[in-house]
Amino acid sequence: MDVVSPELNSLLPDEIMDTEAIEDISDSQAHGTNTQSKTTNETTVPMETDTSSNVSSAENTLVAPTSKDSSPSSSSAGNQITISVSSTTSSLPILKQSLATSTTSTKTTNSVSGTTVSTGGLKLSGPFTISAANHQIILNKVATAQASEASKSSATCHQVIKQEGQKLLVTAIGKSGSPIVLQLPNSKAPVGQTSADPKIQTPQFKVVTIGGRPELKPLVGCTTNQMTALQTQQLKAVQVTVVSVASPTSSAPPKTVTLPVNLALGQQILAVQQSTSASPVKVVSSQATAQNIKPVQSVAVGGVSGSHFKTIIPLATQPNVQQIQVPGSRFHYVRLVTATTASSTVQPSGPSTNSVQTAKPMMVSTGAVRMSVPIVPAQSVKQVAPKPLTTAVQGVSTSQTQQRLIMPATPLPQIQPNFTNLPPGTVLAPAPGGGNVGYAVVPAQYVTQLQQSPFVTLANNSSFSASSGVQTQARLPVNGVSTTESTSRPRKPCNCTKSQCLKLYCDCFANGEFCNNCNCNNCFNNLEHETERLKAIKTCLDRNPEAFKPKIGKGKEGESDRRHSKGCNCKRSGCLKNYCECYEAKIMCSSICKCIGCKNFEESPERKTLMHLADAAEVRVQQQTAAKTKLSSQISDLLMRTTPVIPTGGGRLPYTFVTKEVLEATCECLLERAKCSEQTLQPQAEAERMILEEFGHCLMSIINSAGKAKVDCASINC
DNA sequence: GAGTTTGAAACT
DNA sequence: CAGTTTCAAACTC
Structure with a gap:
C-alpha cells in the first residue's frame, strides 16, 4: 500500500x-x-x-x-x-x-x-x-x-x-x-x-x-x-x-x-x-x-x-x-x-x-x-x-x-x-x-x-x-x-416472525440496520445470512429504488419542511393514530397523501385536541419529575443539615425528616397527581387512588431517606 | 398478554 | 395499475 x-x-x-x-x-x-x-x-x-x-x-x-x-x-x-x-x-x-x-x-x-x-x-x-x-x-x-x-x-x-x-x-x-x-x-x-x-x-x-x-x-x-x-x-x-x-x-x-x-x-x-x-x-x-x-x-x-x-x-x-x-x-x-x-x-x-x-x-x-x-x-x-x-x-x-x-x-x-x-x-x-x-x-x-x-x-x-x-x-x-444520537438511540426491537426480517415489514431492515436485541424469529437480518440479506436488499431495490431512502423528506415550496415522500393511505384512523406514517412522524398529511377522512391537517380540531393533550401530558410529566426531584433534593439536603438523634438500636425514625420543605414537596406531588387525574377525566375513585399511591411514594421516599440516614449515622457512631 | 385493528408492503 | 394478501406494529381490552 x-x-x-x-x-x-x-x-x-x-x-x-x-x-x-x-x-x-x-x-x-x-x-x-x-x-x-x-x-x-x-x-x-x-x-x-x-x-x-x-x-x-x-x-x-x-x-x-x-x-x-x-x-x-x-x-x-x-x-x-x-x-x-x-x-x-x-x-x-x-x-x-x-x-x-x-x-x-x-x-x-x-x-x-x-x-x-x-x-x-x-x-x-x-x-x-x-x-x-x-x-x-x-x-x-x-x-x-x-x-x-x-x-x-x-x-x-x-x-x-x-x-x-x-x-x-x-x-x-x-x-x-x-x-x-x-x-x-x-x-x-x-x-x-x-x-x-x-x-x-x-x-x-x-x-x-x-x-x-x-x-x-x-x-x-x-x-x-x-x-x-x-x-x-x-x-x-x-x-x-x-x-x-x-x-x-x-x-x-x-x-x-x-x-x-x-x-x-x-x-x-x-x-x-x-x-x-x-x-x-x-x-x-x-x-x-x-x-x-x-x-x-x-x-x-x-x-x-x-x-x-x-x-x-x-x-x-x-x-x-x-x-x-x-x-x-x-x-x-x-x-x-x-x-x-x-x-x-x-x-x-x-x-x-x-x-x-x-x-x-x-x-x-x-x-x-x-x-x-x-x-x-x-x-x-x-x-x-x-x-x-x-x-x-x-x-x-x-x-x-x-x-x-x-x-x-x-x-x-x-x-x-x-x-x-x-x-x-x-x-x-x-x-x-x-x-x-x-x-x-x-x-x-x-x-x-x-x-x-x-x-x-x-x-x-x-x-x-x-x-x-x-x-x-x-x-x-x-x-x-x-449519527451518534441516531445510532445510539435505542431502537425498538422488531418482532417479525414470518418475514425473516428481510422485508420492509421489518423496521430494522427497512432502516438499514441489523437486528440486534430484537424479538424476531428466524431472523436473517444479520451477517450470518449476508447472502440472503443481500438478495433481499436487491429485491427491495428492484421493486423500489427508493426503498431505503427516508420516507420523510422535504416538501414543496410553501409546504411544510417535512413531509412524507409518498404520502399515507389511511382509511380508518383519521391519520391521527400511529398507524399513519405521517402522524407517526409528527408531520401533517400533505397533498400527496391519499388518505380518507384525514384529520391530520393544520386546522383540524381533532388534531389540535390531540396536540393539546399531548402537550399537557408532557408538561405533567415534567412537573412531576421536577417535583420529585425537588423532594429528593430536599430530603437529601435535610440529611446533610440535620443530625437526627438515633437511639442506639432503636427502631424509630427521626421525625425531623418531616419538615416544612418535605411537606411542601409532598403536597406538590399530590397536587400534580390530582391535576393529572383531573385533566385525563379520570373517575373520582381512580383519581383518589392515584393520589394515595403518590402519597405512598412520597412517604416511602421519606422513610427510605430517613432509614438511610439512620444507617449512616449509626455507622458513624460506631 | 391475547386479540383486534390498521395500513404499508408484497403479491397477483 | 388495481385488487388482494401478508405482515408487523399499533391499539384495545
Whole structure:
C-alpha cells in the first residue's frame, strides 16, 4: 500500500488530523524535513476532500483549474504534483506551514501552487487544489468530459503514481462531477493498455485510504525500518494512505473489483486495494510510525453535475475505515472492512499480529480490496465532517478498537456486478480468503451496529488479524442529526416472525440496520445470512429504488419542511393514530397523501385536541419529575443539615425528616397527581387512588431517606 | 398478554 | 395499475 508523503500529509485538511497530529506537523516541519519523503516509500494520492465542518468556510472552496483552464502541469511527466492552493480567507496556519516547509511550492500569502510531491519511487502528478480556507483538497477533472474520455488513453491526463512498475492512474473528480477513479492497473500491464479502452478491459479501481492510525507499529520488514527519526516524526502528523486498486502481486492473485460503467454517472467510486507484498512500497511504513495519528477516512459523495464532491476525512481510529456520506440517504457512512488474502505481506511475527489485536493501526493488510460504492444519485453535498467528530471518534476508538468483524467469505457473484442497486452507502467488503472476492453489503448503520453486535468478535484467525478488522466507526452527522444520537438511540426491537426480517415489514431492515436485541424469529437480518440479506436488499431495490431512502423528506415550496415522500393511505384512523406514517412522524398529511377522512391537517380540531393533550401530558410529566426531584433534593439536603438523634438500636425514625420543605414537596406531588387525574377525566375513585399511591411514594421516599440516614449515622457512631 | 385493528408492503 | 394478501406494529381490552 502506498502511503502519502509527509509533504502531502501536511497539506491535508486539519480536520483529518487531531490536535496532536497538528502539533506534530508543526514540530516536524519546524525541523525542516523536506527531504524525508524521498527516502520514504510512501505515496499519496490526493483525494478530493472536504472536511469543512465549518460552514462559513465552505463557500471558500476553491477548485484547482482543470486542464481546460490551463492548469499547470496536468500533463507533465508523471513525476510532479501540481498543487494549487488558493486560500481566500481564513488562514490555515498549519497547512501553510506545511506547505512552506515540506514542499517546493511557490508560496504566496494565501496560495501555494506548483508543488511537486515525490516520495520514494512514487510520484504523483496532476492538478489538484488545496483550499486552506475550506480545508479541501480537490482533485480536478483533468479535462472536460470529452477530453476525459480521450485522456484515458493518455497518461498525461491522469495523475500517475508510479512505483516499481505499478502505476496508479488517478482520474480526478472535477467540477463536472466526473467520478474519481483511482486506477492502479496491474503492474505488468502498461498504463496505456489499461486505460485505453475501458469497455474492453474493465477498469480496476483502487481505493485510496486516507488516514493513519495512532499507535501504529512498524511491521517487520517494512520500509518503516528504513525511516529516519525525522521521517518518523513527520509521519506522526498525518497519514494518507493510498490503498491499491488492483492488487497485482507476484504471489497473490489480484483482488480486482469490477465496477459497472454506470457508476461513473455522477457516482463516486472509491476502490481500495492495498499494495501487495510484491510491491516494494509497504503501506505500513508510514502508519507504523504514526504514533499520534488520528486517522480519518471518510468520503462524502457528491452528485452528478455540478455537485460538490467532498471527501470527508473524519478521524477514524483505525486506518481501514472509510466513510462515505451520501446526503439524502439514510446510509451515510461506510466502513470499509478490510479483507485478507492468503498471501499476506503481514509478517506473522508477534509485533504485527499484536498490533492488530490491540487495535494498533495495521494498514499492513494486503491484498485487501475495499470498495465503497455510493449509489444514490448525488444531491448537493453539504455534509461535512465536523470537528467535534474528532473527539467523538477518539472517544469511541479507545473502547472498541479491538473489535473486529469477521466477514463471511461467501462470494456473491450473482449480485456483485450490479452495485447500482445496492443501498446507498453500502460497503462492499471483500470476504477474506482466496482470490474470489465475496462482499458483505453493509449499509451505513450496520457499521455502527456491528461494533456492538454479537457478530463482531475478536478475530483470532491470523488471516484476519491483519486486515479484516472492523474498526471503530467515526460517526458523522446524518441530515443534521448526529449519527451518534441516531445510532445510539435505542431502537425498538422488531418482532417479525414470518418475514425473516428481510422485508420492509421489518423496521430494522427497512432502516438499514441489523437486528440486534430484537424479538424476531428466524431472523436473517444479520451477517450470518449476508447472502440472503443481500438478495433481499436487491429485491427491495428492484421493486423500489427508493426503498431505503427516508420516507420523510422535504416538501414543496410553501409546504411544510417535512413531509412524507409518498404520502399515507389511511382509511380508518383519521391519520391521527400511529398507524399513519405521517402522524407517526409528527408531520401533517400533505397533498400527496391519499388518505380518507384525514384529520391530520393544520386546522383540524381533532388534531389540535390531540396536540393539546399531548402537550399537557408532557408538561405533567415534567412537573412531576421536577417535583420529585425537588423532594429528593430536599430530603437529601435535610440529611446533610440535620443530625437526627438515633437511639442506639432503636427502631424509630427521626421525625425531623418531616419538615416544612418535605411537606411542601409532598403536597406538590399530590397536587400534580390530582391535576393529572383531573385533566385525563379520570373517575373520582381512580383519581383518589392515584393520589394515595403518590402519597405512598412520597412517604416511602421519606422513610427510605430517613432509614438511610439512620444507617449512616449509626455507622458513624460506631 | 391475547386479540383486534390498521395500513404499508408484497403479491397477483 | 388495481385488487388482494401478508405482515408487523399499533391499539384495545
